[in-house]
Amino acid sequence: MKAMVLMGHGGLDKYEWHEDWLTPSPGPMEVLIRVGACGLNNTDVNTRTGWYSKAVSEATTGGAYADVAEEDPTWGGRPLTFPRIQGADVVGIVVAVGEGADATLIGRRVMVNGWLxxxxxxxxxxxxxxxxxxxxxxxxxFATADARNVVPVDSDLSDAALATFACSYSTAEGMLSRANVGAGDTVLVPGASGGVGGALVQLAKLRGARVIAMASEAKHDEVAKLGPDRILPRAPADLRAALGDEKVTVVADVVGGPCWPRLIDILERGGRYTCSGAIAGPIVEFDLRTFYLRDLTFTGSTVLSPQVFENIVRHIEQGRLQPVLAATYPLRELREAQQAFIDKTHTGNIVVIP
Structure with a gap:
């Protein structure tokens, strides 16, 4: 089969294109999927570069880092085995099943829950x-997956559109769940033009919250289509003044970086900060006095329950979420697609098509 294979940590040159890679066979309790589309996400970039390593303190750049510790270069703090085919956001048709797997899945279009x-x-x-x-x-x-990690989906959306949901929307829903967002909350979403940011806007609105999005002004028109109540510039010089009388009870953040203290400063007493990323930089200035004197709650969000993904699929089938599909690229152009993702060339998600 054709495959883009990661051969080690580093720059985009670590990807190798193969047209004769061995097609996998489904093992016990596995299915074989003919991939229709696969979305890109920050985990692909950060794993390739080794950004998760504690030896790296820079923002996500997409390039190779001078120092990456061998023992902790992945999201889970463990070494990665190469060669590796990346790509978590799979949508496709089940074409075969292994021993013990449900044979009625054959011929069904499915989405893959990324959590093993x-x-x-x-x-x-x-x-x-x-x-x-x-x-x-x-x-x-082609790709194999545990049959318990695939969910059939009944939707008129294209494979490419469906491939925008798995990682971004599950991540966003996990964040909002950890922060217990509901009606009466006002949620501030930095980086609202990105995949997770756009998902946070939509899912927070579904929970009945008021949503204030932050994005570069060139992308405000696209962000507005997602339905936020207000849109602010990406990094206002005076965030408190830009917010006016708004009382922010939740900050849902995947950005981090040098603007991080301003986000914490505008939270109301008893407010919540929830985080699942730090693309602008993982090392931030943290004033413990703000944290405890305002009775704030901080939650990190990574590993999610299976119900989170299943809820996203149900939302899709009911037409309650819209995909934010920015662009599609042929799989062979994965390097170019990932560079566009890193450069934020497009507003929303990028998908590759085998």
């Missing part, structure tokens, strides 16, 4: 992995 689990201990976060990281994923013509 020990099915004897499925709620144990320490026993999780991620699709396209701890096992091969969807940057290929």
């Amino acid at each position: 689990r020990d099915w004897d201990d499925p709620d144990n976060m320490d026993k999780t992995g991620y699709y396209g990281s701890e096992c091969d994923g969807g940057f290929a013509e």
Whole structure:
């Protein structure tokens, strides 16, 4: 089969294009999927570059880093085995099943839940992995997945549109769940023009919250289509003044970086900060006095329950979410697609098509 294969940590040159890669066979409790589309996300970039390593303190650049510790270059703080086919956001048709897997899945269009689990201990976060990281994923013509991690989807949306949902929307829903967002909250979303940011806007609105999006002004028209109540510039010089009388109870952040203290300063007493990324930089200035004197709650969000993904699929089938598909690229042009993703050339998600 054709596949884009990651050969090691580093720059985009670490991807190799192969047209004769061995097509996988489904093992016990696995299905074989003919990949229709696969979305890109920050995990692909950060894993390739080794950005998750504690040795790296820079923002996500997409390039190689001078120092990447061998023991912790992945999201889970463990070494990665190469060669590796990345790509978590798989949409496609099940064409075969392994022993024990549900044969009625053959011929069904499915989405893949990226969280790998020990099915004897499925709620144990320490026993999780991620699709396209701890096992091969969807940057290929075919991919295998655990049958318990695929969800049939009944939708008129294209494969490319569906491939925008899995990682971004599950990540966003996990963040909002951890922060217990609901009616009466006002949620501030930095980076609202990105995949997770756009998902946060829509999902927070579904929960009945007031949503204030932050994005570069050139992207305000696109962000407005997602339905936020207000849109602010990406980095106002005086965020408090820009907010006016708004009382922000939740900040849902995947940006971090030098503007981070301003986000914390505008939270109301008893407010919540929830985080699942730090693309502008993982090292921030943290004033503990603001944290405890305002009775703030901070939650990190990574490993999600299976119900989060299943809820996203149900929202899709009911037409309650809109995809933010920015562009599609042929799989062979994955390097160019990922560079465009890094450069934020487009507003929203980028998908590759085998």
